[in-house]
Amino acid sequence: MNLLSLPILLPLFSGAVLLLLPKRALRTLMALIAAILTLLVDLSILRTVLRGEVMVLQMSNWPAPWGISLVADGLTGIMLALSGLIALLTVMFASSSLAHEPRRGQSKTLNQLRERFGFQALLQFLIMGVNMSFLTGDLFNLFVAFEVMLISSYGLLLIGNELPQLREGFKYVVVNLLASAVFVVAAGMMYGLVGTLNMADISVKIAEYSSSHGADARLSLLAMMLALVFATKAAVFPLGFWLPSAYPVPVAAASAFFAALLTKVGVYSLIRTFTLLFPQEQLIHTILLVLAAFSMLVGAFGMISQSRWRHTLAFANISSIGYLLMGVFTTGSAGMTGALYYLIHTVLVIFCLFLIAALGEKIAGLKYTVEGHLNSYPWLGIAYFASALALAGIPPSSGFIAKYSLISASLRAGGTVNNWVAAAAVITGLLLLYATVEIWRGFFWGESHAVHKVVLPRGMTTTTVFSLALVISLAVFSGPIYKLAQRTAEQLMTNEAYTKAVLVEVKTPRIGDPALPTDELEEDTH
């Protein structure tokens, strides 16, 4: 049986059931079971695609360019597995944290109301949207997935109706609606120009067209529009202004999930667009490479400027997007390898840091300006130390391996732009180190004066330990994971396997062709 539809269907089903379940315990159980099952399916898909296969599912058996295809190659497999892991940890963290007060000095009822008004269900719908955008092989369906994702993220951002949530939520909605509008226009233009929305088909047609006609301004315009949309979602430097104030406002579990995965959906779409659809648009590749350098630096400086837990980490997220794009748009498979390894690394590290920030907020409120917590919370300090090393990229951690491979790939590719971007990456690394030390100095280091002893909920601490274990195991098993990234990057360099797997049944449509579902066509006409 083909498993490809399950990462979409399981969250949809559990989300719908979660809306009907009357008790908190039942909802928690349901959400956990759904997340575990989805993770198992994701891992089994990953195992299949790692053999080099490209899995395809044609929805309701309509042949490829006409129907909607779900496609999984190595990149999709990695993204799905990450989303499954993060989703499970988020469900665990949320079910524990929503039973307690949001942070020190607030009442418990607000969080309990959030849970009652369908936090878990919205989370499941969000997971469904994320998985759908990784799986879909159709440009318009990608738009639909984005909308599913966005609508549930609006809900998660606003649930609880606190003032900052409403203020930032409004900006978030406006920016994302604008980006979605551009996306629909781009999809419409794509259909008008190329005559298809199936990504494999677009890839083949654009490649044929450009090899016979050369560059075409209309195609560049389309590529630019899609880059604009996905860069907004990924929060690349000038377009990511909405992120640092929006991501810290929702419930801790939601902002951890947002930071770990939502921007990476934008990056995933950029990778797909510029490896599969527009590999030839060199100018846009260069523009995005330059913006990547700016994102890194701006993110790092932003981190230094902040003194609130999640605001600081939101800027760290922007900086990590810069590193990702640097790898993606460095020519050759070495850069892509670094980017994929960095992708796995940054999803896990940012998630872990957000969980630690949530615990920190529980202890001391929104800011990390009261020092001396190391004596009272030694384990939290160790967890922070390990993941901060990984974020800054200090040698024994996975961050070092990731950044080393990114920078060396960039230097080997040569050229002025690449050299400058590599320099920016090195400087950003130092700035990130400074910013993470700032948190360490502000919160953990020093003499205790006004340290509060708070009993941290066991579910929250357990989840943090799990995600920390993932961060550390990423460094321990960096060999096999790096190989995995390498194989996937090489797969992304050629599109033949992808397009061939999707477009198996393509034939020119003729009336009476047995490959076409002719009876439906005839019925539609009368």
Next chain:
Amino acid sequence: MTRHPEIVFRTLAMPVVFVMLAIGFHFFLRGHNAPGGGFIAGLIVAVTALLARMALDRRLLRLEPKTLVPIGLLIAMITGVFPMFFGDAFLKSAHGHTHWPFVGDFEWASAALFDLGVFLVVIGTTLTIIELLAEDSREENS
């Protein structure tokens, strides 16, 4: 909410509600082969329910509109998943003809069940949104 003070509106509302329900039903069925379908029918029925609420202060539905959303989602999803148990693809629609006494030849398609799910989701969402907005404005007025 009380009955609307405008007598013309109130008197006309009752027949109009029935006509609109019929139109909604018609659009639901014709949606398989022509413009229409669950989404549009759902909107029409939701507007009808709103009209009944405003003019006659009557709820067309006994249950909370919010509960229609998960029910509709589940109906649509189960219809889509059903063919997978017979080794067919997700969302594959079965269809055929049956001969009914008096009615004659009748063409059915399982996609209509999917549409029913969409129909319920649309009604549920629209009515929930409108009710929440109405509550807010009532709080402000009082």
